[in-house]
Amino acid sequence: MTAIPRARADACPGALQTHAAADGALARVRVPGGALTVAQLRVLAAAARELGDGALELTSRGNVQLRGLRPGAEPELGDRLAAAGLLPSATHETARNVLASVLSGRAGGLLDVRPWVPAFDAALCADPALAELPGRFLAAFDDGRGDVAGQAPDVGLLALDAGTVALLLAGADTGLRAAPGDAVALALAATRAFVSERAAQGGTAWRVAELTEGPARIAAALDAPTGPLVDVPAPPRTGPAGAVRQDDGRTAVVAVVPLGRLTAEQAGLLADTAPAGLQLTPWRSVVVPDLPDASAADVLAAAGLVLDAGSPWLQVTACAGRPGCAKSLADVRTDAASAVAAGTLPAGGARQHWAGCERRCGRPSGEVVDVVATGAGYRVGGTGRG
Known part of the structure; x- marks a missing residue:
């Protein structure tokens, strides 16, 4: 595996470092494990209504975006988020990308991964070195049901049984193992090793997979028991409804x-x-x-x-499209919604992602058919893995 050089720094938006979109500033609020209190959801809804375009965008990493922010709204948004506990660290906020198994501890799964999320997040925010994590870095904690381990996390934990957890790097098993009580410490050690190896290789990589022999070098820096390699489950085509x-x-x-x-x-x-x-x-x-x-x-x-x-809506995702994105060649959301309403989704209604340009922003993991705007209609591509 050879490193992929990056010509530019990662510019993923955050709650404070917003992105200048065609419809106004865009802020991305990290929600580790997707866990929100009722009060936090109300704060986000009020911010969308009073500072943005009146809606919240949910992302494929379980985070929230606010679009169309009025000029100069960032300080007020930051104050609101901090008061609600949604911005525990201004220096680490873009690095707090953590997925966790849906309904863990409530229905199914081999163990409850919910306590891992705040423990990992608090330790990440407390370590100044981890402020160097790129905004694309992803951690995923899977309770054994296989719903988030297949999302190609840079660092992942996958429960193999009630007492054994596998460490994943770049979405693959490393053979390193931990007891549930030691799993977060192992994930943090792997995260620190990624930051160190990234710096040694020039500091431009956004993901573990972009480093030369990244998983092997990171794993070699860790001290943990080992076990036979296991296959990581592929991500499910859709979530529950x-x-x-x-x-x-x-x-x-x-x-x-x-x-x-x-x-x-x-x-x-x-x-x-x-x-x-x-x-x-x-x-x-x-x-x-x-x-x-x-x-x-x-x-x-x-x-x-x-x-x-069974709704077709479970099969369809889309980028922002026009008017929110200046690069988009079509209003893909309106067009996708019209196709759902009319029952005319392309590709036989297969899982599909509508995109306003070749960048295909927001494309989910797994098998997905691309529906890409060309300026003269849509090109329906073959099925490929995201």
């Missing part, structure tokens, strides 16, 4: 957000519905757990959220 029965008998309702655009009003309804907290997922959906029954599903569906696991 609708009512899910929890192990404790209560119900979780998973609401898919079409094209990831959640209006402030829908966010407020989700906050009203949730008993305590919510979880954002890599499939641009929101989990409302610990409900007494599934009655909330009808209310959320009436507000435009998708609770049907």
Whole structure:
């Protein structure tokens, strides 16, 4: 594996370091593990309504974006986020990309990975050296169900049984193992080793896979027991939708957000519905757990959220398109929504990503058909892995 040189520094937007889009500034708020309190969701909804374009965008890493921010809104947004606990470190905020198994500790899985997320995040923010992590760096904690391990994380933890956790690097098993109580420390050691190896190789790589022999060199720097290599599960084609029965008998309702655009009003309804907290997922959906029954599903569906696991909306993603992106050749979101409504999705309705240009921003992992605007219609490409 040979290093991929980068001609420019990583410019991933954050909550403070915004991106100048065609429709105004864009801020990305990291939400480790997708875990939000009700109060935090209300703060985000109010910020979208009062500082932005009135909606929240859910990303494939379980984060949240605010678009169309008015000029000079960044300081106020930062103050609001910090007060809500959504900005624990101004120096590390773009590096806090952490996925966690959906419904871990509530339904399925070999163990509960929820405690790993705040422990990893707090240690990351407390280490000045880890402020050097690129904004593309991704950690993923999988409880054994295989839902996030296949998202090609730079550093990942995959439960193999109730007492054994595998360390993943660049989405593949390293053979290094840890007990659940030692897993976060191993992930942090691997993260620090990535920063060190990245610096040794010129400091331009965004991902572990871009380093020359990155996984092997990082693994060699770590001290951990070993075990036989295992295959990492491929990412599921879609996430869950609708009512899910929890192990404790209560119900979780998973609401898919079409094209990831959640209006402030829908966010407020989700906050009203949730008993305590919510979880954002890599499939641009929101989990409302610990409900007494599934009655909330009808209310959320009436507000435009998708609770049907067979809906075509579970197969369609899109970039921002026009007018939000100056590089886009089409209003891809409107066009994709029209195709869903008319039942005319291309490629037989297969999992697909609509993109306004060849960059294909926001393309999810796994097998995806590209639907790319050309200026003279759309080119429907073959199926490829993201």
